[in-house]
Amino acid sequence: MSVPSVQQPDFEARSPWSRYNDRQEAALSPAISPIHAEMTIPGSKSLTNRALLSAALASGTSELTGILKSDDSYWCIDSLRRLGIPITVEGECAIVEGGGGAWPIRHGELYVGAAGTVARFLPGALAASHGEWILRGSKRMSERPIAPLVHVLSSLGAKIRYLEQPEGLPISILGNGLSGGTIHMPGDQSSQFLSGLLLAAPYAHEPLTVYVKGPIVQRDYVEMTLATMKQFGASFHVSGDGQTIAIQPGPYKAQALSLEPDVSTCGYFWALAALTNGCIRIKDLPADTRQPDIKLLQALERMGCTTTVESNAVEVRGTGQLKGGFTMSMNEWSDQTLTMAALAVFADSPITLTDAAHIRHHECDRIAAICLELAKLGIRTDEHPDGLTVYPGQPRPARLNPHDDHRMAMALSLIGAKTDGIRIADPGCVSKTCPDYWERLDALGIGVQLQ
DSSP states (O other): OOOOOOOOOOGGGOOTTOOOTTOOEEEEEOOSSOOEEEEOOOBOHHHHHHHHHHHHHSBSEEEEESOOOSHHHHHHHHHHHHTTOOEEEETTEEEEEOOTTSOSSOEEEEEOTTOHHHHHHHHHHHHTSEEEEEEEOOHHHHHSOOHHHHHHHHHTTOEEEESSSTTSSOEEEEEEOOOOEEEEEESSSOHHHHHHHHHHGGGSSSOEEEEEESOOTTHHHHHHHHHHHHHTTOEEEEOTTSOEEEEEOOOOBOOEEEOOBOHHHHHHHHHHHHHHTOEEEEESOOTTOOOGGGGHHHHHHHTTOEEEEOSSEEEEEOOSSBOOOEEEEOSTTGGGHHHHHHHHTTBSSOEEEESOGGGGGSSSOHHHHHHHHHHHTTOOEEEETTEEEEOOOOOOOEEEOOTTOHHHHHHHHHHHTTSTTEEEEOGGGGGGTOTTHHHHHHHTTOEEEEO
16 A cells, blocks of 8 residues: 555635634544435536636626535636636625636736646636736645646647646746647546636637547546536537547627536435435436536445435435445546445445546545545555555544545545544545535534534
8 A cells, every 4th residue: 555645734725715724623423313314515616617717708797506615616716806807706606797708817826726627727718818827726736737738738829837846836827829720638637637628719719629539537527518618608519439529719608507516525415325324315406417426326326225316306315234345437436436435344345446546636645545544444445556445344433634635534524424433634624615514414413523
């Protein structure tokens, strides 16, 4: 097992929408009975930031309802405001006065925190316009790769320089428009690189055809990007195999959109139903969602749970004993790898998770980190280059480190729903996607003491 470098809390990357940064840990107590609840979940982080950027580029005023108010969306809104885009946020609604493809403020410094979507979506949108900006991020965001996107944008005429280290933030972007034409780019590193290029492509001078080399990691996220572009009026054609995308130039048009709940966040609550033999019904989630983490439902059924997908709600009923004894590819829904690892602890036989090598480059090295933390609980794991095998066991009490990673914290908290003595350090890190997560757990009957 490799030993990850432990990510310390980066409080600079926490936004004014975060909570509990003054608390050292969340001490959890198991639920005393099966958890039964009907819930609503905040909007999708991925859809929120795609919609915000598209609305900022559009001509006219867009109204986005159901936005996620978390660290990642805060830094997206903050960057767009620093570019001169007026954005009014009232509750979970954002009113965005688009700039028509031009940024009113054409120079300055932008900070994206730890938001991978913002760091990968903004460079193309800046390069397609005119101006000069510096893009900075958190310490961990600066360690995450951005070179594949920089290389492609540079080939289209962007002038981008690394300011401190090769192939990472901070970068300087001199925008002078994108040329269009034909380019090739790899698809096996991060769907965010491809999405960042696609979102800016309608503002290129000429039609742009993108040939994607190799398999596309988390293809569903690219389809979410294309769906958002289509909602804002973009014109494009996708080949039958999905590997060639031809985008026509033309401005986005302002829209009124209602965003879906965040399926990645839904997954933790469905997992609670699975673990406690309860039932969680999440409202306002369309049956035809493109969010890839909906594939968790298939895994839960394989583990013995019952799932019901209605036209506007999804329900999961748990089981007395979760089933294991299988291998599952996480390639398309890798954000749930940690959730599956936590569930596997309580299965009746080992579970192997594969095809998730790319999550080593997220908020932390998630594969190494989850293996390290499960070991503190006395749980055996086998670490693989692209995943892990989890062997069921009875967890012992422990204080667990989420490595400044919201998904680590929320996945590890699931173990506290079944095991006494689980404490999660740095509870504030959940603000990246679900700032009120601990209150939600407490309301469901899991004891939460924030200390």
